Amino acid sequence: MELFLNIEFIYTCMKYFVLVGISISTIELLYNWKSFKDDRLYSWKVIATRDYRNENHILHKFSNFVLKYPNFLGVIILRLIAILLLIIPSVWTYSEAPLLLAIVLTSLLINYRSPFGQDGSDQMSTIVVIVLFLFHINPENTIIAQAGIWFIALQSLLSYFTAGYFKAKGKKWTTHPNAVFLIFNTSTYGSKPIAGYLQNKQEIITFLTWSTVAIEATFPLVLITGYPGMIIFLGWGLGFHLMNALVMGLNSFLWAFLATYGAIIYCCMQLSAYWIM
Amino acid sequence: MNLSDIFTYIIVGCLGFWLLASAICQFNILRLEKFFRRMDYFSLLPRWSFFAPNPGVTDYHLLYRDKDQEDECGRWTEYAIASKRTLIGAVWNPKKRAKKALSDTVQTMIRSSNKLEPSQYKTSICYIALVNFIASLPRQSESKSTQFMIMESYGHYPTKGPKMLFRSEFHKL
Structure with a gap:
């Protein structure tokens, strides 16, 4: 590390x-x-x-x-x-x-x-x-280099937090948690086999929907988790983007967001070193 | 302080300001979002609220029909916005952009037609782009004018039937 x-x-x-x-x-x-x-x-x-x-x-x-x-x-x-x-x-x-x-x-x-x-x-x-x-x-120029890394990491964390925050305000994500099924059910961003599998499996839909909201909204906590805690968030993020690429066809998100993970790890490690000191 | 220091301060300041503006635009802090977005010609201020708070749970359908030289209306033809999902699409998905572009224009069009007068939304980029796009589609016979319609359906396992959202007037080809 x-x-x-x-x-x-x-x-x-x-x-x-x-x-x-x-x-x-x-x-x-x-x-x-x-x-x-x-x-x-x-x-x-x-x-x-x-x-x-x-x-x-x-x-x-x-x-x-x-x-x-x-x-x-x-x-x-x-x-x-x-x-x-x-x-x-x-x-x-x-x-x-x-x-x-x-x-x-x-x-x-x-x-x-x-x-x-x-x-x-x-x-x-x-x-x-x-x-x-x-x-x-x-x-x-190490000052610009570090500022750039922090900027990328904070933009990435802002993106996850914003997505989680607004999902937490949506009924289909919280009080009637069926957003994951409804999205996968569309032809535009979904997949018929997966929608067919999820249909009438409310427990799984609720788990997928709530866990997406919870992890996205708490993603900025990755900065204070240190190693190996950060693996939970970053591993979830990797799985999330892989699934979005496979099921939803959002291929470019995987590369764009993975590009920011090195910066997140750097900031997390730097903060961990600071706490230890 | 030398030139290099000044350059460093400017760059760090710009990055800080950019991050602050990005955060302001997500949550419309101090109602400044419109102010910043108006100047954002290059999409530098992101929109991070993916699929939230209300995810898109319907599919849009773009249909069109033509009038021939004798003013006879043809049958409605659908231009498929959604494409079939494949495994290779996880790496190579060239249809995604056109699909997203059509989806964006259709959604913006629907919103505008609900809020604005016909004279206003008919001069919007989205409306003109849609008419332009429909007119460009290959046709078998010689047509005089064309009309488009936007419909909405409720996915692979629908709970209700499709409904019409918008129908344009005829436009000369």
Whole structure:
């Protein structure tokens, strides 16, 4: 576990997890290249109507040029090239900051171009790559390195806590605990065999529903549990995201949130060392 | 204090502010959420309330029909929003984004149509994007105009029948 107190190791884990997730998302975007045409769902002509700036405004002209079809495909390809250069060992031997900057900028452009269809994994991935970029500007700067790790860990804990807090306010999660069955029962995010198995098994549904609320809402306690207590929360998180990927098809969440776990372990270990002192 | 120190303070300050703004936006602390979100063009302020407090427990269905040159209405055709779940989808799920995008636009459209006047929601991005999307779907015959409808159903093991949520007027193709 001492390894998790090594800042460079934490950033390396973070980098590989997030890059695997972003590379899958990027290839998925390219696979759907037709949807960015002007007569499709992600038509830039429609989305650009959000921009109330004057047509002669430089930002309007720039965004119009970069984000219109087919130029936008170039943005996605640029992101993929930067990711590949970072992932494949020994290909890029210079500072990683320029490549991470390219990933940050292209991610921001993709976010701007997608007023619908983005999810929490895209947001978490953007947060992680921005912090990775800030770290790689000057890896010797331990203050920024530590601040970045704490920032990622606290964002991740905020995400679990927020999800748990709002679930605790929902009737289908608490007083009538059948949310897990109802979600799995949908075609959009569920699975017919699993819904069929859970149907009329109220005890199991209640357990799954309440345990999701309880662990998400108490997830920030991972910071004070130390080792090996943290394994309960992080192990649950890993199982939760694996199940979401398998049953709900939320593949990118697994990588985006696993990328934050190294930071959570680092903060937990640092706090444990502090309590012992 | 040298330039490096100033840079460090700025970065740490920005991260602190970003974390604070993220927390404010989750819980609408001091009712500042709208203020921050209005400026968030790049989705930097996350929404972490996944499936809460009210999870989506229904499936949306997007249907459309066309009028031909003689003003005869065709039959309703469904464009499937949900895709079949596969094991490989845990790693590679390219249909997820389009499905989520359609789901988001449909949900926003329904909310807008319940709250706003037709003249207001018909000029919204979601409405125009949906009309644009429906118009782009491949058709067998020459059609003059198209209409779409959004329906809601209650999953694999439904407790009640599907219901209609919205029906657009005809739009020229």
